[in-house]
Amino acid sequence: MSDVTTTDLYEVTMAMSYLREDMRAPATFSLFVRDLPPGRGFLVAAGLEPALDFLSRYRVEPGDVEAFAAALHRPPEDLELLLGLGFDGEVRAIPEGHVVFAGEPLLEATAPLPQAQLVETYLLNQLCHQTAVASKAARCVLxxxxxxxxxxxxxxxxxxxxxxxxxxxxxxxxxxxxxxxxxxxxxxxxxxxxxxxxxxxxxxxxxxxxxxxxxxxxxxxxxxxxxxxxxxxxxxxxxxxxxxxxxxxxxxxxxxxxxxxxxxxxxxxxxxxxxxxxxxxxxxxxxxxxxxxxxxxxxxxxxxxxxxxxxVAADAPYLDAAYKLVEYDGRPVMKLSSAKVTAPGRKQVFRRPGQPDVIGLWDEDPPGGTQPLLRTVMSEGRRTAPPDRWEYARARLAHDIAALPASARTIDDPDPVHPVRSRALEELTSRVRGEIESRFFPERLGASRSGGHAGRKAPPPP
Amino acid sequence: MSDVTTTDLYEVTMAMSYLREDMRAPATFSLFVRDLPPGRGFLVAAGLEPALDFLSRYRVEPGDVEAFAAALHRPPEDLELLLGLGFDGEVRAIPEGHVVFAGEPLLEATAPLPQAQLVETYLLNQLCHQTAVASKAARCVLxxxxxxxxxxxxxxxxxxxxxxxxxxxxxxxxxxxxxxxxxxxxxxxxxxxxxxxxxxxxxxxxxxxxxxxxxxxxxxxxxxxxxxxxxxxxxxxxxxxxxxxxxxxxxxxxxxxxxxxxxxxxxxxxxxxxxxxxxxxxxxxxxxxxxxxxxxxxxxxxxxxxxxxxxVAADAPYLDAAYKLVEYDGRPVMKLSSAKVTAPGRKQVFRRPGQPDVIGLWDEDPPGGTQPLLRTVMSEGRRTAPPDRWEYARARLAHDIAALPASARTIDDPDPVHPVRSRALEELTSRVRGEIESRFFPERLGASRSGGHAGRKAPPPP
CATH class of the missing domain: 3.20.20.70 (Aldolase class I)
Known part of the structure; x- marks a missing residue:
């Protein structure tokens, strides 16, 4: 069983459709934890290194195509567009060891849509599990x-x-x-x-x-x-x-x-x-x-x-993490249903001494005195630097924990830091929400606070 | 990293001492879950098949000896008694898919003491994890x-x-x-x-x-x-x-x-x-x-x-399982400290229709109308039958669940079945406790209910 077939089947069915429709424009997915579990005042970013190893060696081989075809009860010829696919995109991520909070992207991947989709399951598997365990272990050290x-x-x-x-x-x-x-x-x-x-x-x-x-x-x-x-x-x-x-x-x-x-x-x-x-x-x-x-x-x-x-991170053995499409072919996208609204666009996290982090856009000017946490760790499918050593991650964590408010560091009933959103991200979110509502729910616009967007044309189809 | 080095270091330090003392007599270890977690009316035995795969291929190779030596900061020559060790013992176990309860041995291994010790960590890893997940999943089906x-x-x-x-x-x-x-x-x-x-x-x-x-x-x-x-x-x-x-x-x-x-x-x-x-x-x-x-x-x-x-079996991601020495060189042994008392001797579980299981001794006569659950699945280090297919395990589980009392099967606040101990096991436990107390705590015997054993000689040293 190869790492390539250790995936949810739906990544394959979606990639097949994208390839058939020639939807190979760059897509950006954002991997983040929606909410911290009870008993956690912070999380420790972890799992990036094994995830990058996976992306570095990702390639759909003939045996993988046969496994996909068997799962779909279709002849391998129907899936030949998948053969040879690798991951040659860009990854921006928060290095292992940094303290992170709800809504902050641990990783963003930008690649041709089928590629960025196919790697979803494995990336979530690595980052969820390892961030959950590292966060529990860090509390033991404290x-x-x-x-x-x-x-x-x-x-x-x-x-x-x-x-x-x-x-x-x-x-x-x-x-x-x-x-x-x-x-x-x-x-x-x-x-x-x-x-x-x-x-x-x-x-x-x-x-x-x-x-x-x-x-x-x-x-x-x-x-x-x-x-x-x-x-x-x-x-x-x-x-x-x-x-x-x-x-x-x-x-x-x-x-x-x-x-x-x-x-x-x-x-x-x-x-x-x-x-x-x-x-x-x-x-x-x-x-x-x-x-x-x-x-x-x-x-x-x-x-x-x-x-x-x-x-096993016994009291919080999983994290409520998501890998969400936030941009496709230059168009910011978001999900509106129920409580699981996502924020559109490529993001950056700006850390400010003594104040909550700011979740902003990747290309906005960093607020003064802040440290941007996401780095470009992979470009054109290759690591931009040698594998990170755990010793560096340990040093990052020690630094970040020292800067945490005592209420987030405490063992009993910790109070996590709640990041704020930058003005640029708020404006983009509002604009994209208005566009989607005008496209899907024109009848609601009279009552909608996004009424100002009523006349805005829906974005062109990809 | 071989499966052989995926072990707790203490298995190695103990095995080294056993080999040095020439303590190679047969030892029996019993792997069981002490207590069911809240929210479980039964457990589903699982993990045996991967555990038997591990035992079948277990062999300490030169690279493993070097890894052990490095961990101990000692020259590999100091560990050469370990080289070539395999697992050539006997395994009696409850096949995957059977419903099991607290205190019932999922697996008992009898092998020369160093061998039976070296495989502890891996066996616990497999059976704990898989029994925990299978038990949660079975409740979803119900x-x-x-x-x-x-x-x-x-x-x-x-x-x-x-x-x-x-x-x-x-x-x-x-x-x-x-x-x-x-x-x-x-x-x-x-x-x-x-x-x-x-x-x-x-x-x-x-x-x-x-x-x-x-x-x-x-x-x-x-x-x-x-x-x-x-x-x-x-x-x-x-x-x-x-x-x-x-x-x-x-x-x-x-x-x-x-x-x-x-x-x-x-x-x-x-x-x-x-x-x-x-x-x-x-x-x-x-x-x-x-x-x-x-x-x-x-x-x-x-x-x-x-x-x-x-x-991840989120509400019970681990089980309180133990791998305890119950017999060495023909002498039943047990642990007395705190609440974690173990029962000595090789065991069998007898399942009775409509009544709690009986935990007894391997060689006692089965009570009439009962089904013994442990089978000899490995002998002289070889499987006694081809690998069990999950389809058979599924059939076993369906049968066992149908026979469960409704109170154990229910989703909310289930009430697990509590096995009883056979008279033969009770008598052996009482005798061994008396022997240990007379050996270690002669001063307590006046006040002890096991006073009848006061005159019994401690067993000869192994």
């Missing part, structure tokens, strides 16, 4: 308030691929390590992990398990102390750690129970045993809320490992 | 009460791999089609999809868009009618459908607004136009709750397309 956070999510992510991405996104938002060996190697970040409860159970005693582990691993070790009785496990760990003298870097891990209280007692036991350098790692269903509560209660926990709830 | 359900989830799943699996799991639970071209081809199920709002917007009018679509697609067509004004869109669709006379199989799709009310008006318009055979498809953020409400209100919707919330 909650830990400077203490290291480690990714333990692989066993719970939606497949192994999502596990690799969870580790990448953890690194991007500031995690210090991952349990995922493949991801650690690929990203150049530390791998973390020592033993499970089953390890302790496989030996005749907890002490024998710890000793055996130390025999196999000459460096610093971490002992899991809650297989039987946690306080006893801490004492056993202290005894073995005292004997083996592995120096700094050793730790104990607590994985169940009242982590704050157990950590306080463990700290006392370790300190009394002359082991103040032995760290305490906590894990077990932690998310940003649990971490924040432990930090608030001054639990002596040195490292937080988060897995299950973070790797 | 809610639709016989109407076709279609998978539209690819744009929201956690990566493209998860999208392929979502389509597979949809087929398994009874969906009639998927929008995912690659999955449709691989599974031999219908692909579904026609047009997006952007398609309508790219033309000078809705009517022109519908006509162009019909020109490109000679068979039955589905027109999306809510780009501008839905009632007007339905009238336009009716006009074009009347002209093109494509016969049965044509449809309109509603994707926003009050779907029930819009469907009623659309049905009236279509019927008045002499198009009673044109079906109404509903989509747009649907899950089992929304589908059930529409069905209850007798909305004239013929097909439900579900995506976002189902593909």
């Amino acid at each position: 909650a830990a308030a400077g203490r290291p956070v480690v990714d333990f999510s692989l066993r719970r992510t939606h497949g192994p691929w999502a596990g690799i991405q969870a580790a990448r996104l953890g690194a991007l938002v500031g995690f210090s390590a991952t349990s995922n060996v493949a991801a650690a190697g690929a990203l150049g970040i530390p791998a973390s992990g020592t033993m499970a409860h089953s390890y302790v159970e496989a030996f005749s005693s907890e002490e024998e398990a710890f000793r055996a582990f130390a025999r196999a691993h000459p460096g610093p070790v971490t002992f899991l102390v809650d297989t039987y009785d946690t306080d006893e496990g801490v004492r056993t760990a202290a005894r073995v750690l005292t004997e083996i003298r592995r120096g700094p870097g050793c730790a104990i891990r607590l994985d169940s129970g009242d982590l704050g209280e157990l950590a306080r007692r463990a700290r006392a036991t370790l300190d009394a045993a002359g082991l103040p350098e032995v760290r305490i790692v906590a894990s077990g269903g932690l998310d940003e809320y649990a971490v924040a509560e432990l930090v608030r209660s001054r639990a002596p926990i040195d490292v937080y490992a988060v897995g299950t709830k973070v790797g | 809610a639709a009460a016989g109407r076709p359900v279609v998978d539209f989830s690819l744009r929201r799943t956690h990566g493209p791999w998860a999208g392929i699996q979502a389509a597979r799991l949809g087929a398994l639970v009874g969906f009639s089609a998927t929008s995912n071209v690659a999955a449709a081809g691989a599974l031999g199920i219908p692909a579904s999809g026609t047009m997006a709002h952007s398609y309508v917007e790219a033309f000078s009018s809705e009517e022109e868009a519908f006509r162009a679509f019909a020109r490109a697609h000679p068979g039955p067509v589905t027109f999306l009618v809510d780009t501008y004004d839905t009632d007007e869109g339905v009238r336009t669709a009716a006009r074009v459908l009347t002209e093109i006379r494509r016969g049965p199989g044509c449809a309109i799709r509603l994707d926003s607004g009050d779907l029930g009310e819009l469907a009623r008006r659309a049905r009236a318009t279509l019927d008045a136009a002499g198009l009673p055979e044109v079906r109404i498809v509903a989509s747009g953020g649907l899950d089992e709750y929304a589908v059930a409400e529409l069905v209850r209100s007798r909305a004239p919707i013929d097909v439900y397309a579900v995506g976002t919330k189902v593909g």
